[in-house]
Amino acid sequence: MYIGFSEAETFLRNCEDAVIITHRNPDGDCIGAGFGLKDILAQIGIRSRVVCSDEFPKRYAFMTSAGAGEDFEPKTIIAVDIADVKLMGDYEKIYGDKVQLCIDHHISNKNYAEKTLLHGDATAACEIIYDLAKFMGIRMTKHCAMCLYTGIATDSGCFKYDCTTPRAHEIAAEMMRSYDINFSRINRYMFDVKSRGRLMLESRISDLMEEKLDGKLVIVAVTQAMMKEMGVSMEELEGFAPLTIQLEDTEVGILMREREDGVFKCSFRSAYDVNVSEICQTLGGGGHAKAAGCTVECSLEDAKKLLIETVERALA
Numbered sequence: 001m002y003i004g005f006s007e008a009e010t011f012l013r014n015c016e017d018a019v020i021i022t023h024r025n026p027d028g029d030c031i032g033a034g035f036g037l038k039d040i041l042a043q044i045g046i047r048s049r050v051v052c053s054d055e056f057p058k059r060y061a062f063m064t065s066a067g068a069g070e071d072f073e074p075k076t077i078i079a080v081d082i083a084d085v086k087l088m089g090d091y092e093k094i095y096g097d098k099v100q101l102c103i104d105h106h107i108s109n110k111n112y113a114e115k116t117l118l119h120g121d122a123t124a125a126c127e128i129i130y131d132l133a134k135f136m137g138i139r140m141t142k143h144c145a146m147c148l149y150t151g152i153a154t155d156s157g158c159f160k161y162d163c164t165t166p167r168a169h170e171i172a173a174e175m176m177r178s179y180d181i182n183f184s185r186i187n188r189y190m191f192d193v194k195s196r197g198r199l200m201l202e203s204r205i206s207d208l209m210e211e212k213l214d215g216k217l218v219i220v221a222v223t224q225a226m227m228k229e230m231g232v233s234m235e236e237l238e239g240f241a242p243l244t245i246q247l248e249d250t251e252v253g254i255l256m257r258e259r260e261d262g263v264f265k266c267s268f269r270s271a272y273d274v275n276v277s278e279i280c281q282t283l284g285g286g287g288h289a290k291a292a293g294c295t296v297e298c299s300l301e302d303a304k305k306l307l308i309e310t311v312e313r314a315l316a
Contacts, residue, residue, distance in 0.1 A: 001115055005135040008117045011101055012041065012136070018048040018076035021099070024089030025265065026052050027238055028060065028190060030081035032151030033103065033125040035063050037080060039144035040133050047072065053089025057235040059189050063147050076100055081125035083109045083286050103128055108277050108286025123168040126151025130171050145179035150186055157242065158191050162290050191239070197230035198237070205243055210304075215249040217311050219304060221256040221264075234259065241267040241291070252276060252311050256296075256303065264296045264303050279314045 003011075020037055022030040034050040041048045049069030056064045077098045082088060083106035085096035102113035105122040119128050126148040133140055140148070149172055156164040159172070175181050194202075201222070210219045222237060237257055244253025251274050255267040266283075268276035270290045277292040283306075285294025296303040 002111070003115045003117055005117070005132055007115065008101065008103070008132060009136050011115060012046070012132075013044060015041075015046060015076040015078075015100075017072050017074050018046060018078050019074040019095070020048055020050045021077070021079045021082065021088055021091055021095055022050060022052045023082045023087040024053045025234060025238075026054060026056055026060075028154030029124045029126055029151035031056060031060050031063055032147040032149075032154075033080040033129050035066070035068075036126060036129045036133075036140075036144045036147035036151070037078070037103070038069060039141050039147070040129070040136075040138055043138050043141075044136075048078075049074075051091060053091050057233075057238075059193070060150075062186075062189075063143075063150060066143060078103070079113060080104070080129070081106075085110070085112050086284075103132070106277075106287055107289070108281055108292070110286075121165065123163050123165050124152045124155035126155075127165070127168060127171060140179070142179050142181065145175045146181050146186065149175040149181055149183060150190065153183075153187060154190055154239075157239075158187060163288055195232060195236055197227075197232035200230045201226070201232060201237075201240075202243070209244070209247070211247070211250075212308050213312055213315065215247065216251045216315060217308065218244045218247060218250045218253045219256065219307065220244050220254070221258075221300060221304070223258045223300065224260060227258075234265070241269050245269045245271040251315065252279075254307055254311075256300075256307075258300070262297070264300070265293065266296055266303075266307065267291075267293045274314065279310060282310060 020034045022034040038048045038050050077095050077100050079099045079102045085092050099113040102116045104118050105125050107120040109118050122128050130148050152168050208220045241255040253269045257265045270276045275289045277287045277289050280286050280292040280294040283294040
């Protein structure tokens with residue numbers, strides 16, 4: 001059932017001992033939304049804990065170092081920035097059919113929760129968390145402001161993606177003006193600081209690019225062997241996908257990352273008008289019109305063949 005801010009406020013003010021689930025392979029938006037919501041709940045006297053099936057990357061330590069929360073038997077299950085229970089990883093079996101509230105901005109949301117606060121036009125889930133806090137009349141902490149700024153900045157590609165709304169700029173300005181967050185340091189860690197292995201991989205990007213469908217599709221595949229050779233991890237490749245649409249004639253770019261279990265995590269980007277969320281939904285995934293994803297469980301060559309055929313049908 002889809003709800004608005006009023007129903008969400010009533011739910012949150014009356015909940016107890018909440019577990020806040022973030023998606024596997026966590027990024028700045030889900031971490032920011034999870035820890036931002038945790039801070040907001042603390043302001044109204046409700047204890048909560050943020051969980052993820054994967055470890056939170058070290059570069060987000062300024063958000064997570066305060067602690068994910070104490071251990072307790074949960075009475076309330078909340079999901080943030082999760083469009084499909086499949087994205088919960090190991091927590092799908094535990095909480096997949098028990099989510100009472102989902103706060104999300106993905107148009108592909110499966111409406112799996114009892115209540116869903118969905119704003120598909122929001123830049124990030126953190127934008128919704130901010131508006132919810134304002135609606136509830138809650139004064140955010142500086143830590144909460146840093147979390148929400150980070151989520152909006154990362155999901156908007158530092159405010160340059162098509163999904164960036166005027167509201168996103170307004171919220172960022174408010175975080176800077178009223179909470180004196182160190183936005184320049186946040187942006188440096190999110191967008192500029194890279195490991196030597198990541199820089200090596202970026203330098204090889206042109207060699208890794210495979211142009212298909214007369215250059216309209218570019219695929220970049222990064223295998224486990226390549227990651228181990230260069231000493232990079234899966235999370236270090238977050239933000240790598242936009243590089244796949246840098247060539248001038250490219251309409252769709254796909255970054256394939258091989259997980260340790262051999263499954264390929266595929267991140268799609270659209271350079272112009274192709275709706276990659278619709279493409280990914282045909283493969284069991286989803287996301288936004290210009291940025292979406294799915295997973296493919298087969299050999300590298302079979303995965304490429306499947307992706308090329310799927311994109312070709314969409315372009316036709």
